[in-house]
Amino acid sequence: MGAWGYKALESDEGLDVVGFLQDFMKHHKESSQITLWSIVQMMKNKGFFGDNFEDIDFFYDISAMALAELYCQYLDTGQIYGYENKNVQVHWTANEDSLTFILQYLKDIQDEKPDQHGGREMTELWRESESWLEWQSNLAYLIQRIEQEISCLQQ
Numbered sequence: 001m002g003a004w005g006y007k008a009l010e011s012d013e014g015l016d017v018v019g020f021l022q023d024f025m026k027h028h029k030e031s032s033q034i035t036l037w038s039i040v041q042m043m044k045n046k047g048f049f050g051d052n053f054e055d056i057d058f059f060y061d062i063s064a065m066a067l068a069e070l071y072c073q074y075l076d077t078g079q080i081y082g083y084e085n086k087n088v089q090v091h092w093t094a095n096e097d098s099l100t101f102i103l104q105y106l107k108d109i110q111d112e113k114p115d116q117h118g119g120r121e122m123t124e125l126w127r128e129s130e131s132w133l134e135w136q137s138n139l140a141y142l143i144q145r146i147e148q149e150i151s152c153l154q155q
Contacts, residue, residue, distance in 0.1 A: 006131040007138055008065035013058075017066035020046060021080070033091050036071060036098035043067070053104055056115035061122040064105030068142040071102070075149070096153050103146045110139055 002012035009018065024042060025034070043049055048063040050056070074080055074092050112123045126135045 006126075006129075006134040007069055008062050009069050011062060011066075013062040014066040014069070017043075017048065017063055017070070020048065021070065025080070033093060036092055036094040036102075039067070040098050040101055049105075053108060053113075056108070056113065056120060058121040058125070061105065061109050061120070064102055065109070065139065065142065068102050068106060068146060069138075072142060072145050075145070094149060094153070096150055099146050099150045099153070103143065103150065106139065106143045106146065110143060 004010050008014040020043065021039070024039060040049075043063060049060050070080065071092065071094065080092065109120065109122055112120045114120055126132055129135070
């Protein structure tokens with residue numbers, strides 16, 4: 001795990017998600033409206049997520065956390081981390097399916113839903129680190145924020 005902080009975006013794997021998103025944005029530059037669902041689907045196609053939630057892998061977990069962090073940053077700032085095009089203001093929209101998909105990953109991580117070997121590598125690695133409490137706090141924040149967004153969509 002190449003990480004220099006407790007957030008998913010402070011890791012090599014998290015930056016893989018940023019790189020994917022930058023490529024995604026380049027290929028969709030004709031549209032200033034990007035749906036979170038299309039990003040999730042493309043990430044699934046490119047191997048950032050498993051075929052289903054029973055497919056548990058460190059990379060899938062960190063991909064979900066990084067995507068959640070990116071979306072929350074967008075909600076807070078109106079900017080997409082790692083994407084700068086002064087000529088185009090990009091807007092992310094989310095539907096309940098995309099947010100529920102991300103939320104399922106985050107809750108499975110928090111609940112430490114075990115993989116086929118009886119553990120969950122993501123939580124096992126962080127539990128052994130000095131940043132365990134910060135990492136847990138970040139995960140709880142992401143879950144709360146995504147739940148809040150789902151609630152807003154349901155109103």
